[in-house]
Amino acid sequence: MGKRKVTGLVVYLVFVLLPIYWLLNMSFKTNEEILGGLTFWPQHFTFDNYITIFTDASWYMGYVNSVTYVVINMVITLLVALPAAYAFSRYKFVGDKHLFFWLLTNRMAPPAVFLLPFFQLYSSIGLFDTHLAVALAHCLFSIPLAVWILEGFMSGVPREIDETAYIDGYSFGHFFVRIFIPMIRSGIGVTAFFSFMFSWVELLLARTLTSVDAKPISAIMTRTVGAAGIDWGVLAAAGVLTIVPGVLVIWFVRNHVAKGFALGRV
Amino acid sequence: MMNWMAWTIPTASFFVGIGLILIVMTIAELKRPTIERKGLLPIATTRGDRLFIGLLSSAFIHLAVIGSSDTDIWWAFGISVIWVLSLLRWG
Amino acid sequence: MNKVQNNRAWWLVLPMFVLVAFSAIIPLMTVVNYSVQDIFDQNTAYFVGIEWYQEVLRDTRLHDSLLRQFTFSFSVLLIEIPLGIAVALTMPKKGWQSSLCLILLALPLLIPWNVVGTIWQIFGRADIGLFGWALNAIGVDYNYTANTVDAWLTVLLMDVWHWTPLVALLCYSGLRAIPDAYYQAAQIDRASSWAIFRHIQLPRLKSVLVLAVLLRFMDSFMIYTEPFVLTGGGPGNATTFLSQTLTQMAIGQFDLGPAAAFSLVYFLIVLLVSWLFFTTISHMEKDKSDG
Numbered sequence: 001m002g003k004r005k006v007t008g009l010v011v012y013l014v015f016v017l018l019p020i021y022w023l024l025n026m027s028f029k030t031n032e033e034i035l036g037g038l039t040f041w042p043q044h045f046t047f048d049n050y051i052t053i054f055t056d057a058s059w060y061m062g063y064v065n066s067v068t069y070v071v072i073n074m075v076i077t078l079l080v081a082l083p084a085a086y087a088f089s090r091y092k093f094v095g096d097k098h099l100f101f102w103l104l105t106n107r108m109a110p111p112a113v114f115l116l117p118f119f120q121l122y123s124s125i126g127l128f129d130t131h132l133a134v135a136l137a138h139c140l141f142s143i144p145l146a147v148w149i150l151e152g153f154m155s156g157v158p159r160e161i162d163e164t165a166y167i168d169g170y171s172f173g174h175f176f177v178r179i180f181i182p183m184i185r186s187g188i189g190v191t192a193f194f195s196f197m198f199s200w201v202e203l204l205l206a207r208t209l210t211s212v213d214a215k216p217i218s219a220i221m222t223r224t225v226g227a228a229g230i231d232w233g234v235l236a237a238a239g240v241l242t243i244v245p246g247v248l249v250i251w252f253v254r255n256h257v258a259k260g261f262a263l264g265r266v
Numbered sequence: 267m268m269n270w271m272a273w274t275i276p277t278a279s280f281f282v283g284i285g286l287i288l289i290v291m292t293i294a295e296l297k298r299p300t301i302e303r304k305g306l307l308p309i310a311t312t313r314g315d316r317l318f319i320g321l322l323s324s325a326f327i328h329l330a331v332i333g334s335s336d337t338d339i340w341w342a343f344g345i346s347v348i349w350v351l352s353l354l355r356w357g
Numbered sequence: 358m359n360k361v362q363n364n365r366a367w368w369l370v371l372p373m374f375v376l377v378a379f380s381a382i383i384p385l386m387t388v389v390n391y392s393v394q395d396i397f398d399q400n401t402a403y404f405v406g407i408e409w410y411q412e413v414l415r416d417t418r419l420h421d422s423l424l425r426q427f428t429f430s431f432s433v434l435l436i437e438i439p440l441g442i443a444v445a446l447t448m449p450k451k452g453w454q455s456s457l458c459l460i461l462l463a464l465p466l467l468i469p470w471n472v473v474g475t476i477w478q479i480f481g482r483a484d485i486g487l488f489g490w491a492l493n494a495i496g497v498d499y500n501y502t503a504n505t506v507d508a509w510l511t512v513l514l515m516d517v518w519h520w521t522p523l524v525a526l527l528c529y530s531g532l533r534a535i536p537d538a539y540y541q542a543a544q545i546d547r548a549s550s551w552a553i554f555r556h557i558q559l560p561r562l563k564s565v566l567v568l569a570v571l572l573r574f575m576d577s578f579m580i581y582t583e584p585f586v587l588t589g590g591g592p593g594n595a596t597t598f599l600s601q602t603l604t605q606m607a608i609g610q611f612d613l614g615p616a617a618a619f620s621l622v623y624f625l626i627v628l629l630v631s632w633l634f635f636t637t638i639s640h641m642e643k644d645k646s647d648g
Contacts, residue, residue, distance in 0.1 A: 246467025
């Protein structure tokens with residue numbers, strides 16, 4: 001590999017990391033230092049901003065809420081997307097292609113368009129301000145992608161395996177859970193990663209569908225503007241903490257990420 | 267409880283119409299499965315594909331008529347019906 | 358793979374269908390209903406027919422924001438696609454370096470969108486942000502809250518920062534799928550690296566690139582949170598994109614009718630573009646399996 005290539009890549013990675021470093025840097029500073037002048041690393045290193053977050057329930061409950069609905073979303077998505085993807089990868093049925101396309105258009109529907117109807121729909125069935133409401137709303141975007149990814153992975157498993165299992169007398173359910181699912185483990189990991197990703201980063205729907213009990217961290221963050229101006233230090237610390245779960249999740253699927261990003265299709 | 271959906275008779279009939287078309291297409295598909303073929307359109311299509319292309323382009327026909335002139339909207343509707351039917355037949 | 362015709366497969370799809378239809382179709386129907394009425398509150402609404410459609414199709418404010426949206430989406434594609442390919446080509450192919458690159462690259466994708474906005478809001482400020490400070494230090498008069506061009510460029514740079522990794526990761530996985538034999542053949546022919554790229558790598562990247570263009574076009578077309586946090590749509594209307602205009606209309610001014618009508622126009626545009634992409638992708642896959 002040429003030297004120029006390496007330099008180019010390093011320059012790009014610095015571009016990716018610098019804004020994140022800046023946030024991290026600020027989260028360890030006091031507000032006086034942040035506003036006092038530009039410093040490249042914290043002069044008065046402090047954990048105060050993090051302590052504020054971890055001792056104040058209105059802050060840390062935001063993280064609990066976000067994680068709760070993200071996990072519910074992941075579970076629902078996998079439960080309904082697995083059989084659906086199996087059907088798409090193994091059978092032809094009436095309307096299959098159109099159904100698949102319709103699914104994808106939901107992934108592309110702008111959430112801004114549906115905000116108000118969503119709010120009214122979930123209010124009318126009594127789900128407003130619950131984790132389930134946000135999880136269900138996010139399913140609209142995560143399920144299409146999940147079906148698409150899983151279908152790609154499942155198509156890679158030869159049909160003969162299904163047929164042999166049926167000949168050996170396995171029932172569909174038994175075969176699916178005991179044989180098939182373990183075979184597409186990495187696909188499931190990647191799908192979980194993607195549904196995590198889309199649900200974790202989304203703000204608009206999550207904020208609209210909650211008020212107090214299920215308020216996500218990203219909505220709480222928009223409220224750091226106090227009487228004394230913006231509390232930059234706490235804002236930065238809260239931001240850093242929202243990056244942590246993402247890093248953990250990607251660490252677990254790092255070996256499958258390359259295949260997963262092609263949605264299982266190369 | 268469904269009050270917030272603000273139904274009106276025209277929109278309700280619109281959705282009923284779409285629903286009926288879908289049901290008819292499904293029954294037709296079950297009775298006589300479509301064969302993918304190439305007609306006037308540049309790609310090979312099934313009956314369902316042609317229906318979708320027809321409906322989507324009809325929507326744009328309506329928008330074009332509304333956006334560019336004050337002609338009665340029923341004209342656009344009439345043109346669209348002819349367009350969809352001929353697309354289903356020859357498209 | 359040959360698929361078996363079996364309509365009972367619908368039973369497997371049914372739970373998913375019901376769940377998605379519940380969240381997709383009911384709100385869509387509601388939007389259609391809103392678009393033909395003048396709505397004052399829950400119980401007072403008047404049927405106005407196609408009046409809102411006439412209004413929004415001729416509204417210059419919406420035309421402007423649609424035009425801004427297209428300009429933005431195309432600029433995003435023009436920068437992110439070549440940059441993403443370039444990054445994917447330079448990434449190490451195996452070992453810990455490759456894992457490290459993957460994780461670092463994926464980082465921006467996992468940050469909540471409003472935090473992305475916050476990061477750049479801080480980063481771009483002249484007083485507390487490194488980027489704004491550095492630009493001003495070298496004599497560029499940069500201020501994204503007051504200058505239209507600066508604001509626009511900052512939003513663009515933020516989007517490039519945020520989403521180029523997606524393109525890069527897609528292309529990277531596409532490159533990984535090219536068998537070594539191709540490269541060996543090229544080596545025997547003493548092909549230049551440009552020739553390798555042009556005749557081996559690029560054709561093989563076609564399907565992931567279509568996917569990348571599709572995803573990037575759609576997501577940039579409905580961008581909302583990041584510019585909202587970063588610039589609030591300002592200065593003036595310079596960075597008010599389509600979603601934000603719609604949200605302002607629907608929630609801010611409670612102009613439900615026009616907002617719904619325009620949402621549907623917007624949705625039809627998205628539907629058309631995604632259908633074109635989807636047809637292209639499925640035809641390419643068919644060619645691949647035929648050939």
